[in-house]
Amino acid sequence: SRNIRLAVIPGDGIGTEVVAEGLKVLEAVGAKFDTTHYDLGAARYHRTGETLPDPVMEELRGYDAILLGAIGDPSVPPGVLERDVLLKLRFAFDHYVNLRPVKLLPGVETPLADVSPEDIDIVVVREGTESLYAGTGGVMRRGTPHEIATQESLNTAHGVERVVRYAFDKAASRPRKKLTLVHKTNVLTFAGDLWQRTVTRVGEEYPDVTTDYCHIDAASMFFVSQPQRFDVVVTDNLFGDIITDLGAAIAGGIGLAASGNINPERTAPSMFEPVHGSAPDIAGQGKADPTATILSVAMLLDHLGMKDEAAKVEQAVSDDIIERLAGWASRTTHEIGDDITARVSG
Amino acid sequence: SRNIRLAVIPGDGIGTEVVAEGLKVLEAVGAKFDTTHYDLGAARYHRTGETLPDPVMEELRGYDAILLGAIGDPSVPPGVLERDVLLKLRFAFDHYVNLRPVKLLPGVETPLADVSPEDIDIVVVREGTESLYAGTGGVMRRGTPHEIATQESLNTAHGVERVVRYAFDKAASRPRKKLTLVHKTNVLTFAGDLWQRTVTRVGEEYPDVTTDYCHIDAASMFFVSQPQRFDVVVTDNLFGDIITDLGAAIAGGIGLAASGNINPERTAPSMFEPVHGSAPDIAGQGKADPTATILSVAMLLDHLGMKDEAAKVEQAVSDDIIERLAGWASRTTHEIGDDITARVSG
Ligand SMILES: CC(C)[C@H](C(=O)O)[C@@H](O)C(=O)O
Numbered sequence A, B: 001s002r003n004i005r006l007a008v009i010p011g012d013g014i015g016t017e018v019v020a021e022g023l024k025v026l027e028a029v030g031a032k033f034d035t036t037h038y039d040l041g042a043a044r045y046h047r048t049g050e051t052l053p054d055p056v057m058e059e060l061r062g063y064d065a066i067l068l069g070a071i072g073d074p075s076v077p078p079g080v081l082e083r084d085v086l087l088k089l090r091f092a093f094d095h096y097v098n099l100r101p102v103k104l105l106p107g108v109e110t111p112l113a114d115v116s117p118e119d120i121d122i123v124v125v126r127e128g129t130e131s132l133y134a135g136t137g138g139v140m141r142r143g144t145p146h147e148i149a150t151q152e153s154l155n156t157a158h159g160v161e162r163v164v165r166y167a168f169d170k171a172a173s174r175p176r177k178k179l180t181l182v183h184k185t186n187v188l189t190f191a192g193d194l195w196q197r198t199v200t201r202v203g204e205e206y207p208d209v210t211t212d213y214c215h216i217d218a219a220s221m222f223f224v225s226q227p228q229r230f231d232v233v234v235t236d237n238l239f240g241d242i243i244t245d246l247g248a249a250i251a252g253g254i255g256l257a258a259s260g261n262i263n264p265e266r267t268a269p270s271m272f273e274p275v276h277g278s279a280p281d282i283a284g285q286g287k288a289d290p291t292a293t294i295l296s297v298a299m300l301l302d303h304l305g306m307k308d309e310a311a312k313v314e315q316a317v318s319d320d321i322i323e324r325l326a327g328w329a330s331r332t333t334h335e336i337g338d339d340i341t342a343r344v345s346g
């Protein structure tokens, strides 16, 4: 079979550093890939004024998957790169599932007292193409005392149902078979009603899955006080953004949090990226933990049907973490990448 | 001077139980109050179909302050009471400051490992009358595959500036003098831009206050991993809702979290309430912790200028918590109320 075609967008800041380690692991695991690097992010923006030109986007469409490091730099007006590269790709390639595991691996330090790995094993299925991320809204009388600024949350039956179905499938495949809708139905009544009705209706097709509901405010509390409550969580784009960063915090930090922007129908390439940003404050110093990117590579392998390779990478990461615990000195980005690569090849 | 006129809305579930203890403490501290109880919530709704009739609202307007227990019951369609009583009062009485301290008291157990009281001492100034809470939006083709549901976030210069000013004043009055704006400016560009510009502009009048910015997703992470980062936080209605429940979790749970819905110009009564809800699952069993309500009473006293009495109540709560730590058996709602009352009277 032909090699898998992978587009690589290292991006800004620590993005380049962590992606290099991810690719090392990908190569070591024996997957046959052809990789092409795309120079998108702050450097290109400053050089050419471009963020993501249409021809580049159309080229990217032809790949089997995309690996992204991080996008964003303080030298660019806030949000420009995030919106014109990252969000644009999510929307254009219909990444309606933003899959974010929140799993405490054995040996990882968590800021929570009294929790162990069996207490934190959550998969957040965040919707990726709707709600307040639609970007609609406007401003009137800007800069005057009469300014009004609006944002619109757009939610459709089509958009909600497909991600809810995905979440039910995911829940059905896990031992606990529990799905929690997280929203704010008591305030966002129109959108909340659509989400709640959809979960109820689709849930009838999944009699084995227990469904639950939790407001986003209560869910944020429970992530910290009772993470055991959650198995699969399905939620909208904005709530998912918040709860998955919180999830990263309780599961040992942003250095370990992986994510997949998934187009389940495969009408366009899915995109895998660490949850963390470009972290300009530590860029270029070999301080970034590439583990989140390496775990994103495992998700990528899994998505492409290479289950054994995915499992091998995950195992290598778990083993590496246990060793860390066993008293390793703090390692550089390269060293962590090398250590995990060695386990994968070995 | 005349007695202070207090409207009391015990509400639903544990609301009645905790408010009774709050009133006991209020009496014991020696403040001269005339209290009038208002029967609003699920019982009235079922009896009369009413939530908050206009004449009742106009009557409430005449009080010096309102003490509220909790509103909401599973027997009422979700959100109806919350919106038609709680949110209606916040909007009608222009409670544009929703003040929520996040403070770890000595002796309180927190789910976070390795933090001590000096690490968690935050005041969240949540905007209370705008953003997605405006309730605007709509639904089209409901129940069909072509349904679309929208929500609108409305933000005004007037609404943002007044709460930002309040937050700067608050920050200026505290030793660390730091104000962090929490928003999501990279996605909610129109509203985020208004908030960011307002903080920058008003901040020029407060050269002693350091300002900082944090996206809501990162802030949720930092509340757990580095709460020391925050002194005063100013944020919009929805983000404030989420971050203050998270704040309650890190500061020892919802049983201790107090709040004030404040109209700083005093054109209408301010309203004080515990952050927790009506908790129907434990209602009527004497299991609710009245401490959050008692601390809300302290905020009420403070708002009404009774600083000594407020300090006395706070001190009684701190002392009570230290005793709890020293091995008290688990107490009922009444017993906790009695113990704190005894300290206040003593
Ligand atoms: C960079 C930003 C636009 C993005 C988001 O909000 O989705 C990020 O926070 C994430 O979670 O991937």
Ligand SMILES: CC(C)[C@H](C(=O)O)[C@@H](O)C(=O)O
Pocket (backbone or CB within 6 Å): A186, A187, A217, B082, B083, B086, B087, B241, B275
């Ligand atoms: C009950 C609900 C409408 C309310 C809110 O969202 O403001 C509550 O969560 C709160 O924080 O006081």
